Amino acid sequence: MKEQSLLQPYHSDQLNLKNRVVMAPMTRSRAANEEKKPTAALHGRYYAQRASAGLIITEGSQVSEEAVGYVNTPGIHSEAQIAGWKEVTQEVHEQDGKIFIQLWHVGRMSHPDFHDGELPLAPSAINPEAESYTPDGFKDTVTPKAMTKTDIQKTIDDFKKAAKNAMEAGFDGVEIHSSNGYLFHQFFNKTSNVRTDEYGGSIENRSRFFFEVLEAIKSVVPAHKIGARFNPSLHGVFGTAMDEETIPTFEHIVKKLNDYDLAYIHLSEPFTDVSGLPFAVTEIAKHFRPIYKGTLIINGGFDQQSGNAIIEAGDADLVAFAKLYISNPDLVERFAEHLHLADWDKDTFYTPGPEGYTDYPKAKVAQNS
Numbered sequence: 001m002k003e004q005s006l007l008q009p010y011h012s013d014q015l016n017l018k019n020r021v022v023m024a025p026m027t028r029s030r031a032a033n034e035e036k037k038p039t040a041a042l043h044g045r046y047y048a049q050r051a052s053a054g055l056i057i058t059e060g061s062q063v064s065e066e067a068v069g070y071v072n073t074p075g076i077h078s079e080a081q082i083a084g085w086k087e088v089t090q091e092v093h094e095q096d097g098k099i100f101i102q103l104w105h106v107g108r109m110s111h112p113d114f115h116d117g118e119l120p121l122a123p124s125a126i127n128p129e130a131e132s133y134t135p136d137g138f139k140d141t142v143t144p145k146a147m148t149k150t151d152i153q154k155t156i157d158d159f160k161k162a163a164k165n166a167m168e169a170g171f172d173g174v175e176i177h178s179s180n181g182y183l184f185h186q187f188f189n190k191t192s193n194v195r196t197d198e199y200g201g202s203i204e205n206r207s208r209f210f211f212e213v214l215e216a217i218k219s220v221v222p223a224h225k226i227g228a229r230f231n232p233s234l235h236g237v238f239g240t241a242m243d244e245e246t247i248p249t250f251e252h253i254v255k256k257l258n259d260y261d262l263a264y265i266h267l268s269e270p271f272t273d274v275s276g277l278p279f280a281v282t283e284i285a286k287h288f289r290p291i292y293k294g295t296l297i298i299n300g301g302f303d304q305q306s307g308n309a310i311i312e313a314g315d316a317d318l319v320a321f322a323k324l325y326i327s328n329p330d331l332v333e334r335f336a337e338h339l340h341l342a343d344w345d346k347d348t349f350y351t352p353g354p355e356g357y358t359d360y361p362k363a364k365v366a367q368n369s
């Protein structure tokens, strides 16, 4: 039988992976402690169980206290958090795995409850009319505070510090979470960014904040250890609405990233049916593959068959799996041996503790028990 493309090693000038299966970033809200730090017992075990992936990308991890917008998500801005992540990276490396941390700022997708009553930050004072998952349950979002130049500079510094912390914690690299309607995405889209200074207006201006953060991170982390995630055709979820300049904005960003020698860019196929939107792109990998010269990870609704197929078609180099990784810690081994894939339980996606987190068995264990 022909070797599966997903299981082939991957080598570029920037990245060497044992296979092309990537664990996609997933918020799991298990840092249920005062310091919002990952722990060896939960996070260390969870990621080590999944270390046969070619690359693990962690859950979104806030770069500062202002960056948070969901309950019990871990940070990467304090000493306690760095120490916690150190244990996680050690465990993954002991299992011969590779792990990047996803650096996160939710922007307006937050709530004053997280910020001692202060307003969340955003490019412009426009309510996303969405919900924030607070310690007291889901609450309606509010009209955020439009970031001042000082806020912007502080946030750039926070990303830089967080990236430096990530290196200290032993990560193999960092992924900028410039996706899914969060802070960077809010800067990209005209519907959430109506600024009249150099961070708003033109396509170049709306992507400026992202590139300033990237430059700042690059001053402390080599480019080949930096990735960036984008969801160009996100529409109608996470408070995001596309406009006629959305795709041209992402084209501009992706083209410009050719000059950076990053580890990769990580794209998502549309989360919803956008075929009726005149300005949306329905096939993201196909559209962006010819534009980007470096490593392209694609994500969103893939399984073993479609994952192998998209690599064979030449539309992506690596495929990231999210929900399948929740319930199949040994996803690579299951693909290799064409084993049954376990279903995930969405009721335990964000609950505290090991249930639905570290208790999904490997296929071989499940068969023998």
Ligand SMILES: Cc1cc2nc3c(=O)[nH]c(=O)nc-3n(C[C@H](O)[C@H](O)[C@H](O)COP(=O)(O)O)c2cc1C
Binding pocket: 024, 025, 026, 027, 028, 058, 059, 060, 102, 177, 179, 180, 229, 268, 299, 300, 301, 302, 320, 321, 322, 323, 324, 349
């Ligand atoms: C429980 C859960 C948490 C997620 N958290 C994040 C996150 O922290 N950062 C991110 O970029 N995407 C996050 N996502 C999106 C996934 O990475 C992925 O894009 C999406 O689930 C589609 O991939 P799939 O079809 O393989 O599940 C999350 C998805 C799920 C199901």
